Amino acid sequence: MAASAGAESDRQAAERFVGLLRQRLLLSREVAIAKFNSGAPVEDLKREKALIDQTLKSTGAEHEFAYRILRAQIEASKAAQRRFISKWAGHPRFRHAPNLAKDVRPKLDLLTTHMLSMLPKLHETRPAVLRRAATQVRWPKQDRDCFGPAWKVAVAPVVEN
Numbered sequence: 461m462a463a464s465a466g467a468e469s470d471r472q473a474a475e476r477f478v479g480l481l482r483q484r485l486l487l488s489r490e491v492a493i494a495k496f497n498s499g500a501p502v503e504d505l506k507r508e509k510a511l512i513d514q515t516l517k518s519t520g521a522e523h524e525f526a527y528r529i530l531r532a533q534i535e536a537s538k539a540a541q542r543r544f545i546s547k548w549a550g551h552p553r554f555r556h557a558p559n560l561a562k563d564v565r566p567k568l569d570l571l572t573t574h575m576l577s578m579l580p581k582l583h584e585t586r587p588a589v590l591r592r593a594a595t596q597v598r599w600p601k602q603d604r605d606c607f608g609p610a611w612k613v614a615v616a617p618v619v620e621n
């Protein structure tokens with residue numbers, strides 16, 4: 461470790477990045493609860509456009525990669541939300557639902573910014589290391605049926621890179 465002491469290793473960077481994607485996907489359950497209670501549709505194209513525009517404005521050389529990664533996170537979130545909402549069909553509304561605009565979206569935004577700030581580092585990370593980190597991710601057992609398939613969507617641009 462002598463020469464690179466203090467520098468984040470490839471493995472650490474990959475795990476940190478994948479951890480951010482995981483946290484973002486975990487929030488899709490909160491989003492789904494809010495939408496299940498309010499009846500709002502899963503897809504919000506206005507919000508997606510705002511996110512993408514913001515991303516394209518704030519990224520440099522990693523433009524294309526950033527776009528693909530963010531798109532995948534949005535698609536993954538929708539896939540997980542739809543699974544949750546169909547699983548809850550026939551259930552009463554949740555007693556406590558988070559406020560999408562005030563509670564959940566600011567968290568999604570923070571994770572997105574953090575995630576995108578790691579892209580330059582990620583470009584130098586070997587794909588095999590990223591793939592390994594992505595396959596090591598675990599989900600709460602009771603929600604694996606929703607997060608598992610969505611995770612494949614979330615990491616597709618990372619593991620195929």
Ligand SMILES: O=C(O)C(=O)C[C@]1(C(=O)O)C=C[C@@H](O)C=C1
Nearest residue numbers: 491502503504507508533534537
């Ligand atoms: O903010 C929402 O309403 C979400 O469902 C989250 C999210 C996202 O991943 O950022 C996903 C799907 C929507 O179409 C818009 C945004």
